[in-house]
Amino acid sequence: MIAVIVAVSVVAAAGTAAAQGGDAGAGKAVYDLKCAGCHGEKGDGKGPAAELLEPRPRDFTTGVYKVRSTATKVPTDQDLFRVITEGMPGTSMPPWAVLPEKDRWNLVAYLKRFAPEKREEAPKRVELPREVASSAESIKRGREMYEAIECNKCHGDQGRADGPSRAELKDDWGHPIRPANLTKPWSFRGGASRTDIARRIAVGVLGTPMPSFIDSVEKPEDVWHLTNYILSLSPGAPRYATLVTVTSVAGAIPDDPDAALWKRIAPSHIPLMGQVIVDPRNFNPSIDLVAVRAVYNDREIAFHLTWDDPTESTGDGTRAFPDAISLQFPPRPSGGAERPYFLMGDASEGVYLLRWESGKGVGEATAHGPTKLAPLAGAEATGRAVFAAGQYRLVMKRPLASKDAARTEFRPGVFTPVAFQAWDGGAGEAGPKMSLTSWYYLRLEEPESSRRFVLPPVVAILTLAAMLLVVRVAQMRS
């Protein structure tokens, strides 16, 4: 009730001077060169590349835009300019900040020409309630509201896009659409600032299942509590790494992925891409990030992997397959730049894989290409996986050394190439249809020794003694 009274007080958005200055004719020239490949010459979203993209490129003739700051259907010029400039994270729409600002305003003017009748109504900016700063209390209220308005239906209990309605979601054109993973704000289509998120909750995402909530929260300021809660779900920015450091530990390494040891180690985030080199290609990979923690002791090396997967799948063999992940190493790391072909090796040079597959557990294999996997007999690897709220957490362990030439040996101080591959079987990923990385590096940090605690004090004491000696000698001479 209060929401209805207070919430949407809308004000007409004043077009900026630059916006009015956009020249549609000049915009067309830029459009034909830069945009038509995906969005089509007629702006109908049917460019030559459209078929391969998911989400599909925008059909400008409908006048429907996902990201807008308005309470009305029509976005402001600034909204369009912003998407052109910043792109849409998590989609194929790149940021076009490389274009001169004038060109981008000209594009805005040209885009509006595709659906002139849809722009009869003037855009009206939605006025958000007064901002509520983040606090433990606000986050708590946000969580309560998250449950009360059932965000989990699509976004999942912990925000990992694994809600029960996920599989049913379609956009207004009937294409399947995925809910946002709220733990990865860097992939939010409309930006990840506090205002961006609050606006998305308030006015929804047009043309998608995401509804407007400004009239549907208990109190208008709840959109800010929800924003604070959503931002509390993410690690902030991902800690992208090119070198994974394997920490030296003393004592046994726990199998349990939820053991305290793993929480003490900062993860390295590794981004994954769809495999698009050999058929069947994976243009819309499900798994885009793996958090890696690694430790070793005097006998074993262990990898702790965390990744989001909306469905736990062991596969029915037809449309769904087992979920899986593998770490790939050259069998004999040379320490140099020579490495096997990153896509699971080739006929001349194979790779060693430390793998986990749902239903099978941890195992080892060699591969000479993405379809040529051979399990290694006498598996030395062990481990355990847990799946909860749209996330896998896995520990894989193996002895450091191996007498078998097919198995990689891990030695402190050596830069060992490593690559990652992951399959969301529930999304139909299997075989070459996977997410993967190119080569990264792994380095086992030097084992902890007591020398670093002993040597510096000894040096300090010797220095002090020498100084005292010098002073003494000087005094005696004088």
Add this chain to the structure above:
Amino acid sequence: MRKMLAVFVTLALIAGVAVFAYRPAPAGAQGGGTIEAAVTYGGAPVVEKLKVNKDTKQCGTEAVLEKVVVGANKGLANAVVSVAGAKGPARAAKAEIDQQGCKFVPRVVAMMPGAIDIKNSDGILHNIHTYSTANASINKAQPKFKKVMTEKFDKPEFVKLTCDVHSWMLGWIAVMPNPFFGVTDAKGTTRIENVPPGKYTLEVWHETLGKQTKDVEVKAGQTARVAVEMKK
């Protein structure tokens, strides 16, 4: 003199209010006729079933998608029957549609341009997602504590109503230009009363079977029976 003026002004005011408040009875009230429409469909009913993976307490374990409901004697339910071109006053009652058992109840509701109450008896999250061209389409969340949301549809049109949380939910709001309409019941019939006498085109619309028309003549105090067969 002043007294006279005051009395005059008062009288004029009363008269004015009286004139304003007086609304002529609808033409049909005394001299109107009735249309009884019987809509049939010779084809097979289309009713699909879907396994439900959430909210089973409210939705049940199986969703029933009633795309074409055919009753006894081929009677077609959920068809909107309207009298094109007839003129009449607005209906007094506000239109209403409910979300109950993860279904729109009724599946098809007809109304004149104006407001409709969309209820949420399920007490779980639904979202009102409409597909329309003449009216602005809406997509608003209706969480459990939002028992009623009132939405306006000002232009005549058949508005598709969906819920993305429960993708099988489908309803229709038929926004009609005049008050002479009805939605067929399980037997495929509906009555439209107080239609001003005259010759009209009766229009029948069904969500999957499209439109059919039939000429009808309405005579004062009489009932015109019209049979319309829908074809695929």
